[in-house]
Each structure stands twice: as C-alpha cells, then as structure tokens.
Amino acid sequence: MVLETPSAFERHEAAAPNDALLAQMRDVLNQMEQGILVWSSDGVCTLHNERIFQVLELGPHDLCVGMTREAFLSITVAQGVITADRKAEVQQLFTTGQPFHFDRDMASGKVINSFARPLRDGGYVVTFTDVTQFRRDAADLAAAKHQAEEAEQQAKAMLAKEQQWRTEAKALAELDEWLQCCKSLEELFTVVSKFMTKALPNTQGELYIYSNSRDVLDGACSWGDAHLQEHIAPDSCWALRRGRGYRFDADGFSFECGHVRDHPILRTVEDALCIPIVAHGDTVGLLHVTYPPETPKDAAEKGFELALQCGEHISLAIANVKLRDELHDQSTRDPLTRLFNRRYFLEALRAEHTMAARKNTPFSILSFDADKFKAFNDNHGHDAGDMVLRAIGDKMQEVFRNGETPCRFGGEEFSVLLPGADQATAANMAEALRLAIEDTSIRYGAATLPRVTVSIGTASYPDHGELPQDLLTAADRALYAAKAAGRNCVRGADHA
Structure with a gap:
C-alpha cells in the first residue's frame, strides 16, 4: 500500500464541480441590479457581470476580463465621466487596502455611486449603483427645507429614511461578510x-x-x-x-x-x-x-x-x-459505505502525523479487510458483497464515534485513524470492531448471509514508523500476520 498523488484526470474531476459553482455565481451576478467588477491585487479585471455595461453606459470593447485598471480608468477619463486628477486619486485609494466610494457623473445625467471594498488577496470588488433619483430627492429636500414647516417635516422624514437606508445597507453588508465566512x-x-x-x-x-x-x-x-x-x-x-x-x-x-x-x-x-x-x-x-x-x-x-x-x-x-x-x-465520501474515502484518509493521516510530531503524542491506524471476500462474491454475487461492505461500514460508524476516521481504502480494504491512541488502545479498539462485525447478521433478500469476519492489523506512531508510509506498511504487514494466524483475529505490528 503506497501513498498516491492524484492524477491529472483526478485533479480535473475535482475541479469540475468548481466550474459549475462558478457558472452559478455568474448567473446570480448577472441578475443583480448593480454593476459588479472585481480587480486583482495587481489591478487586472478578473470578473464582471453583464449589468455593468448598462449601468456605466459602456460599449462592448470598453471592459473585458484581463483589462488593466489603468486602461479602464483612462477610458472613463476620455468619456468625461471623471477627471484625470480624480483618476490619480482613485488609483491611490486602491493601494490603501481600505474601502472607499465616490460618484460618477455620467454623460446622460445619471449619477452612479462606485463603492470599492478590499478582498483578502489584496484585490478589490467594486459595485456600481444608480443613485440618480436618490441624489435628486436629496437635492429637492435641501431646497424644500427653506420654504415651509411642512417642507421641513418632509425633509426630516426623508433624512430619517436615508439614515435608515444607510444603516440597513451597512448592516446587510456586515451580514454578508459574516455569512460568507x-x-x-x-x-x-x-x-x-x-x-x-x-x-x-x-x-x-x-x-x-x-x-x-x-x-x-x-x-x-x-x-x-x-x-x-x-x-x-x-x-x-x-x-x-x-x-x-x-x-x-x-x-x-x-x-x-x-x-x-x-x-x-x-x-x-x-x-x-x-x-x-x-x-x-x-x-x-x-x-x-x-x-x-x-x-x-x-x-x-x-x-x-x-x-x-x-x-x-x-x-x-x-x-x-x-x-x-x-x-x-x-x-471525500465513499458512495457505497458513506465512509471516508482513500483520499480523505491520507490527508487526515498526514495532518495527524504533523500534529503528533509537533506535540510528541501517539496515534495509531488499523488496516483490515473482509476474510475470503473474493470467494464470498463468487458464491453469492456482487450485490450480496455490496451488502457486506455496507454492513461493515455501518459497524465502523457505530464503533468509532469519538473523533476517529473510518475509511474504505478500496475494494474490501478498510482503514481507521485513531488520534491519540497508543498500541494497547489500538489493539482494544480493533478487537471491539472485530467482535462487532463477527456478531453482525446480514439479511439479503429472504435469506441470511454467512457470517462475515475480518482480520485486523494495527500500527502505532512512533513505535512502528516515523512517517505515514511506514505506518501504513507496518499495519499491512500486521494484517498479513493476522491472515497467516488463521484470520478473524487482531495482530499488532510487533507480531508482524
């Protein structure tokens, strides 16, 4: 048994769900009323939604993924939306790592509020909101204050509404930040x-x-x-x-x-x-x-x-x-048994080894398989074999409920990671698992399948190896020793 590096195909398979998630995210972004633009830490556009072209009155060639912020702002200056001084000020603000906002006065007369928030990787996400009506209302309110008591009351009401809107917007932004984490x-x-x-x-x-x-x-x-x-x-x-x-x-x-x-x-x-x-x-x-x-x-x-x-x-x-x-x-899960799969087990083993080496604490692993499983499949069929594997998985989940990592390593091979367990503890837990599986009655259709037993090998860190691969090899050798001893028993790495 060796540690395997995921192949290019496996890496592609793992990345595929992320592509679907990205597509869903793009659909959501394109449905929003705001224009959204994401800048990388070095000022390159990495993402934008389709709404931004309508909000900022852009042409199809005025913005694209891969365009630099310098080029985008230069187009904005050429269109007369911002001045060259404002462009330099905005570029400086992007280097502060702090949120900021400013208004864009569009040629059509619209006012677009640009709100930039920093990202963890040093980039920025910018939202563009049409606040034309909001700004006009505020201006009308300021003029109405000087006319009459009724206008004054109206102004107070609108100011209160604006404050409430700002408060709610800030609260919702805070909620989003926490929810995303x-x-x-x-x-x-x-x-x-x-x-x-x-x-x-x-x-x-x-x-x-x-x-x-x-x-x-x-x-x-x-x-x-x-x-x-x-x-x-x-x-x-x-x-x-x-x-x-x-x-x-x-x-x-x-x-x-x-x-x-x-x-x-x-x-x-x-x-x-x-x-x-x-x-x-x-x-x-x-x-x-x-x-x-x-x-x-x-x-x-x-x-x-x-x-x-x-x-x-x-x-x-x-x-x-x-x-x-x-x-x-x-x-990370095996679809048949719902146990962790080989990939997850190896990652957990490496993480536990790192922690144990740092804290000088023990841990153990169990390696076992179903005795004479090939003959069982030949005699009773693969469907019955799947029933056996599921039953073993159920027993493993019943026995290991205190932070252990039960795994289907492949075929009829299983492994368990036991954090903090020394050699004696691992032997006791292995024996408890062996007895639980031996006592399991498995129904298949109208009949009861023959009794299933397992042979278990144990290995402990650091007694049987300083590296994860050494422990896996030691546990496998102990498993072979259990097979040689007549099956349906537990053997430690020392016995091997």
Whole structure:
C-alpha cells in the first residue's frame, strides 16, 4: 500500500464541480441590479457581470476580463465621466487596502455611486449603483427645507429614511461578510440568530429549513424569546403557499398561519411576518418574525421590508453552504459505505502525523479487510458483497464515534485513524470492531448471509514508523500476520 498523488484526470474531476459553482455565481451576478467588477491585487479585471455595461453606459470593447485598471480608468477619463486628477486619486485609494466610494457623473445625467471594498488577496470588488433619483430627492429636500414647516417635516422624514437606508445597507453588508465566512450551516444559523436580534430589535422569530425529504421544515435557529418548534408543516404557512412574503395584520384583511395558530406557546399575535427563503428558484426554508402587541403599524411595515432583504441574503448563503457541503461530501465520501474515502484518509493521516510530531503524542491506524471476500462474491454475487461492505461500514460508524476516521481504502480494504491512541488502545479498539462485525447478521433478500469476519492489523506512531508510509506498511504487514494466524483475529505490528 503506497501513498498516491492524484492524477491529472483526478485533479480535473475535482475541479469540475468548481466550474459549475462558478457558472452559478455568474448567473446570480448577472441578475443583480448593480454593476459588479472585481480587480486583482495587481489591478487586472478578473470578473464582471453583464449589468455593468448598462449601468456605466459602456460599449462592448470598453471592459473585458484581463483589462488593466489603468486602461479602464483612462477610458472613463476620455468619456468625461471623471477627471484625470480624480483618476490619480482613485488609483491611490486602491493601494490603501481600505474601502472607499465616490460618484460618477455620467454623460446622460445619471449619477452612479462606485463603492470599492478590499478582498483578502489584496484585490478589490467594486459595485456600481444608480443613485440618480436618490441624489435628486436629496437635492429637492435641501431646497424644500427653506420654504415651509411642512417642507421641513418632509425633509426630516426623508433624512430619517436615508439614515435608515444607510444603516440597513451597512448592516446587510456586515451580514454578508459574516455569512460568507461560515463553514457550516450551524455557524450560519448562529450568525442569523445574532444578526436578527440586532436588525429587528424587540421582535422574536425563528428560521426553519426544509428537511431532506421536504415533507416538513425543521427548526434551525431563533432569537428573542421565541419558542423554536421542532417541525412545522409547509402547508401551514400562507407565505409558502403563495410563494412570497406575507404579513399578518390582525386589523387588516389577513389570515393567521397554521404554524402560528397551533403554536404551543403563542396565543395572540397582532403582527407577524413570514418570509420564504428562496435561493436559485428553490424554496429552502422560512423566516418567521413576530412583533409585540404594542408595536406601531409603520414599524411593522418597515420591518417587513428589512426582513425581505434579510431573507434574500440568508437564502443565498444557505444555498452556497449546502452546495459547498455537498461538493465536499462527494469528494471525500465513499458512495457505497458513506465512509471516508482513500483520499480523505491520507490527508487526515498526514495532518495527524504533523500534529503528533509537533506535540510528541501517539496515534495509531488499523488496516483490515473482509476474510475470503473474493470467494464470498463468487458464491453469492456482487450485490450480496455490496451488502457486506455496507454492513461493515455501518459497524465502523457505530464503533468509532469519538473523533476517529473510518475509511474504505478500496475494494474490501478498510482503514481507521485513531488520534491519540497508543498500541494497547489500538489493539482494544480493533478487537471491539472485530467482535462487532463477527456478531453482525446480514439479511439479503429472504435469506441470511454467512457470517462475515475480518482480520485486523494495527500500527502505532512512533513505535512502528516515523512517517505515514511506514505506518501504513507496518499495519499491512500486521494484517498479513493476522491472515497467516488463521484470520478473524487482531495482530499488532510487533507480531508482524
């Protein structure tokens, strides 16, 4: 048994899902109202969406992937959108590694707000938003302040709206940043819970996600004093039935959702929001928000708008995490047994070896296979053989639940990485696994298959090798010793 370097074909296969993910990302970017442009750390365009040509009034040859920022800004100066001094100022701002924004006055009279945010690799992502109407409204508001008390009140209201917009935009940008950093759905749910507490204060709510069977929605997280239900039925929510956000107003023409009416704790609700969580056209969950009875109606209406925006951001984040988890699972799991595959095991072995060498701690590996498996396949068929392999995988997952790494190495060969286990501990765990498999009764159709046994070899670091390859070789030799001893037994590397 040797460590194998992935072939070019395997690297291509591993990269293929990333191409699909990139295509999905491009589709999402092209649907956005904003123009989006990504600069590399050395000032070269690496990505842009199609909307940017419309927003910035560009021709088809004014921007392309691979164009330098210098060339792009020079075209902008030639068009009279910015001055040469502003161009130099912008180039300087890109070297600071800090976010910045400025307005572009287009020849058509539109005002485009350019907002640049730094990326981890030193590049920048720039969004271009048409704020023409917003700027005009602000100008009209400034003029109206000098005329009458009514205009003054209107100005205050619009200023408050602008401040709210800025606050919400900043909060949503912060939410996006945290969501993009989440490695798992559990982390994402924690972020959502804390953010909603801040974004919609004095409310309580829950987030529900469709189960794999899609017959119920499972409670994912909550905030405030909300009671998170374990499951709710999809048809108990008007928002999910109608396919869009729904606000229940006790004083208006609306109907209470079944999951609220049948809630084990809530009794009276005057204002509540239900927001479907939809990503890439697929409904993945439900966001439910409840306001206390004393909440003003206008506050609930504003909260509804913000909740809709939050739902959009949360939707994409959940879809991305699920897709990332699915791709990772496909690349690291054996499809028959659902154990880790050879590639994942070797990576885990290298990582454990590095950690053990640094901390001077032991670890062990088990190497085993099913006894006389070829003859079993010949006598009972490959379908029965697959049943045996699945049964062995199930037993491995039952026995190893405390941080061990069970793996199907290939064919009927299996391996287990035991972090922190010395030689004696490895022998005991191997014996427990051997007994568990020996006692397993495997049904195939209407019959019970013959008893399956395994021969197991163990090897420990550093007693049987200083390098991962040495340990794998030692464990294999111990396995051969177990076979030579009559099978259905455990042998350590010393026995080999």
